[in-house]
Amino acid sequence: MTSTLPAATGVKVPAQRTAAPRTGSTNRTTPPKRLRSSRPDLILCGVLLVAILVVQGWNIADYPTLSDDEGTYLAQAWAVQEGRGLAHYTYWYDHPPLGWIQLALLTWIPAYFAPESMTVGSMRAVMLLISALSAVLVYVVARRLSLPRWAAGLAMALFGLSPLSVVLQREIFLDNIAVMWTLLAFALAASPSRHLWHHFGAGMAAAAAVLTKETMLLVLPAVMVTMWRHSHRDTRKFAITGAITACALIGISYPLFALLKGELLPGAGHVSLWDGIVYQMSRPGSGFILEPGTGSYGVLQSWLYYDRVLPLGGLAGALLLVVTWRWSVTARALAGPALAVAILAGMALRPGYLPAMYIIQALPFLALVLAGGTASVAHAVLRRWRRAGEKRFVTGGRYALAAVLAIAAGAYVVPRWYDGDRTAMTADANAPYRAATQWMATEVEDPKDTRVLVDDAMWLDLVHQGYRPGLGVIWFYKADLDPAVTKTMPNGWRDLDYVVASPTVRRDAVDLPNVKAAMEHSTPVAVFGAGEDRIEIRQIVSAGTGGDR
Amino acid sequence: MLTSVFIAAVSLALFGMAAFTLWWQMHAWRTPEVLASTRFSRPDGAEHVSFSLLLPARHEQAVLDHTIQRLLQSTHTDFEIIVIVGHDDPETTEVARRAAARDPRVRVVVDTHEKKNKPKAMNTALPHCRGDIVGVFDAEDQVHPELLAHVDHAFRSTGADVVQGGVQLINFHSSWYSLRNCLEYFFWFRSRLHLHAQKGFIPLGGNTVFVRTDVLKEAGGWDPNCLAEDCDLGVRLSSVGKKVVVAYDSDMVTREETPGSLMSLLKQRTRWNQGFLQVYRKRDWKQLPGFRQRLLARYTLMTPYLQAISGVIIPLNVAIALFLDVPVGVAFITFLPAVTALVTFVFELVGLHDFGKQYGLRVRLVHYLKLIIGGPFYQVLLAGAAVRAVWREQRGRNDWELTSHVGAHLAHVNREDVPA
Numbered sequence: 001m002t003s004t005l006p007a008a009t010g011v012k013v014p015a016q017r018t019a020a021p022r023t024g025s026t027n028r029t030t031p032p033k034r035l036r037s038s039r040p041d042l043i044l045c046g047v048l049l050v051a052i053l054v055v056q057g058w059n060i061a062d063y064p065t066l067s068d069d070e071g072t073y074l075a076q077a078w079a080v081q082e083g084r085g086l087a088h089y090t091y092w093y094d095h096p097p098l099g100w101i102q103l104a105l106l107t108w109i110p111a112y113f114a115p116e117s118m119t120v121g122s123m124r125a126v127m128l129l130i131s132a133l134s135a136v137l138v139y140v141v142a143r144r145l146s147l148p149r150w151a152a153g154l155a156m157a158l159f160g161l162s163p164l165s166v167v168l169q170r171e172i173f174l175d176n177i178a179v180m181w182t183l184l185a186f187a188l189a190a191s192p193s194r195h196l197w198h199h200f201g202a203g204m205a206a207a208a209a210v211l212t213k214e215t216m217l218l219v220l221p222a223v224m225v226t227m228w229r230h231s232h233r234d235t236r237k238f239a240i241t242g243a244i245t246a247c248a249l250i251g252i253s254y255p256l257f258a259l260l261k262g263e264l265l266p267g268a269g270h271v272s273l274w275d276g277i278v279y280q281m282s283r284p285g286s287g288f289i290l291e292p293g294t295g296s297y298g299v300l301q302s303w304l305y306y307d308r309v310l311p312l313g314g315l316a317g318a319l320l321l322v323v324t325w326r327w328s329v330t331a332r333a334l335a336g337p338a339l340a341v342a343i344l345a346g347m348a349l350r351p352g353y354l355p356a357m358y359i360i361q362a363l364p365f366l367a368l369v370l371a372g373g374t375a376s377v378a379h380a381v382l383r384r385w386r387r388a389g390e391k392r393f394v395t396g397g398r399y400a401l402a403a404v405l406a407i408a409a410g411a412y413v414v415p416r417w418y419d420g421d422r423t424a425m426t427a428d429a430n431a432p433y434r435a436a437t438q439w440m441a442t443e444v445e446d447p448k449d450t451r452v453l454v455d456d457a458m459w460l461d462l463v464h465q466g467y468r469p470g471l472g473v474i475w476f477y478k479a480d481l482d483p484a485v486t487k488t489m490p491n492g493w494r495d496l497d498y499v500v501a502s503p504t505v506r507r508d509a510v511d512l513p514n515v516k517a518a519m520e521h522s523t524p525v526a527v528f529g530a531g532e533d534r535i536e537i538r539q540i541v542s543a544g545t546g547g548d549r
Numbered sequence: 550m551l552t553s554v555f556i557a558a559v560s561l562a563l564f565g566m567a568a569f570t571l572w573w574q575m576h577a578w579r580t581p582e583v584l585a586s587t588r589f590s591r592p593d594g595a596e597h598v599s600f601s602l603l604l605p606a607r608h609e610q611a612v613l614d615h616t617i618q619r620l621l622q623s624t625h626t627d628f629e630i631i632v633i634v635g636h637d638d639p640e641t642t643e644v645a646r647r648a649a650a651r652d653p654r655v656r657v658v659v660d661t662h663e664k665k666n667k668p669k670a671m672n673t674a675l676p677h678c679r680g681d682i683v684g685v686f687d688a689e690d691q692v693h694p695e696l697l698a699h700v701d702h703a704f705r706s707t708g709a710d711v712v713q714g715g716v717q718l719i720n721f722h723s724s725w726y727s728l729r730n731c732l733e734y735f736f737w738f739r740s741r742l743h744l745h746a747q748k749g750f751i752p753l754g755g756n757t758v759f760v761r762t763d764v765l766k767e768a769g770g771w772d773p774n775c776l777a778e779d780c781d782l783g784v785r786l787s788s789v790g791k792k793v794v795v796a797y798d799s800d801m802v803t804r805e806e807t808p809g810s811l812m813s814l815l816k817q818r819t820r821w822n823q824g825f826l827q828v829y830r831k832r833d834w835k836q837l838p839g840f841r842q843r844l845l846a847r848y849t850l851m852t853p854y855l856q857a858i859s860g861v862i863i864p865l866n867v868a869i870a871l872f873l874d875v876p877v878g879v880a881f882i883t884f885l886p887a888v889t890a891l892v893t894f895v896f897e898l899v900g901l902h903d904f905g906k907q908y909g910l911r912v913r914l915v916h917y918l919k920l921i922i923g924g925p926f927y928q929v930l931l932a933g934a935a936v937r938a939v940w941r942e943q944r945g946r947n948d949w950e951l952t953s954h955v956g957a958h959l960a961h962v963n964r965e966d967v968p969a
Contacts, residue, residue, distance in 0.1 A: 196579045232580075234585075235579075238903075253884075257881075
């Protein structure tokens, strides 16, 4: 080795670079060792961040429509804050609880000062924080994967400003939090200092991602590939083993938690982790994604409705990077994100269950590979086969071609995104919900003794209005699925007073006998909105008395 | 409630200890640059310093001649070997005198102290040293012929007062404890010692250590009453701001053997622990300028005891978490030290692999298994040595329990020949 002996008393080890496999060609800005101290990077990243925060934050409470899942997670975060355990109904290992534990921490301070703010609409604000962190991390990852500055900015803009991103990242989904952790894992795995404990931290972040949303397991190989590429031959075995160990040990805490509670394996009279996994693995499939008429196809169309550029462009970018693997430095540098896209696309093609939020975990990687693909194309147009004495008109032609391509892309993307983002910033999709909540708060005489079935999104609102959480205001499906709730309803629908029939409730009532009966034995007393999206407040019509409990 | 708080506090303390130890143990592998900086730099060919190599030998007639001959093969041109023998040890003296007769670079100094130990022997030889640098080796050491040239270059290029080379136990296949013992040396000399050099507080090793003669004389040589005179010297020199440089090259390390029996390992460890305790009580480390340096000194010198305690408490803690009815959160905290211990375990496995690669030795599955299974037992051994050391120190028993050497490593001079 050609290094000196710096490890001396009172003397810091000088940062000397050993020969390492270099990536990145000579024709681009090498990422600075510390992005923090690079002014152009800070400015670009800061400007984009402000734009993203404005677009995502404006009108966040009113668009998109409150989702059932948001209500579920936030209500469980509320239960954690209130010290009611991991959920206000029995926690049944549907997902690892880390996601809403984080939500509970994030919303702790606002909920402490204004308990009534703990509702889906107002707490969407905390998702802005997550979005901001994720967007910055996308930029950092892009730079660490040696994309040029403009391409890193492009990735960040794609990730944060695509109408699809805006809609999905506004919602209180565990996936959004998990994406943040995954991006942190990528950023640490690609740490320019190749520090052992950065890689160890990448393993911890990856574990946090998986414990937030278990589907992030799929992306772990991509983290691993990134780490492999960015570690040095001499220290790699320690770095990679350390990362895997960290990830595994933290991951094990979940089964350990179940074990400590005596709920690891199925048994009479208690829920178990095993049952939870079996449930998730055996969810009925929603069909092949490319076959019209299936549920999966519908989900795909709903994504493409918001934006085609990011999903389809990202897939094209991934394909381009795979094809140009042999020649393109960028393609090799982006091996990790490209692999993530490939895995997630492959899983989506399985005829399994495809939830609408599935694409959230792919968004950063789609953005990264699309930006990388664009950088690759730009490099091919501007630099490839360019010699020192190239004629001026050829060089001019290169720049003209690049400009035409950029303008064409802009002409396609900007109007569509403008429309999508304008809708997101102006539409009010939740007026019926607010009105229904208002009605339940003012028109029902005795909330404390009223039992009402609602969907999860509205549950917390009614809790704040004085309804008894759990058995007074009831997540509608618990009336059929949770023994702890059904045993308080010996007379079935007769023990209820109201059903707030949102689209979700109407959709799922078909398979839930108690809910279905309650719907059949009730009449609408107030209706908000119209058509499919209307919300009806239905009062139970018992023969004779109004509420015989 | 009180139990929970107590358990949590103990667990967090243990966790901090284990985490710091792990952090330091992995120092060399932090970044590729740090790893590269731990090696000797290539000598430039010029040689400007002269060496006096001290070779204390006591009842080591079996291995001494081999060691001298190997030292004489050094490529460096300016050195002398001073073999120190006891007046009551005619066999070793005979071997030393014959070597001196063969080669003028070898001299013999006879130590006439009534009660003998290594620091007294070396202090006896110190006035006879004519070189610029005093180097210390043990009678059973295998020294690389190019080591002196590298050390020469290190002194000149860094302006160091002390250069500590690597020492490595090699015979990992001899027994379950030698496997762990070898790996301990590997992590210590390969990694941890560099951190100490960087932080400016270093307990030196017993051999392959080189000190400028004037610095050594100024410091008054070695402490004849200390059981860990090597550690003590390092602490005294670094406490007054002398510059210490550590370099580790797998080609250039001094190869040694593990103690031949479990009992002699226990005795050796007891002596070191007792020595560390003495160094701690001498308080030379209090002169260190930085608070963090003093903290590191305090922690390092107390390590044997902390190790002993944690070895007992970690399993106890886990048992409490599993069998006692504590809140889930507290139970999780009790697992933290165990988790850190597991991470350490995993890094030890990787370290064993790296050790095999560095030394061209074949490490087999059975060795990895031995490493894992032997872990807890080795911990018991360490705890035993720590307790024994405290007990002996309390009773005022400071005599040397010398480790005897059978020359196990000499059979494997050619490392390709080593049967795995």
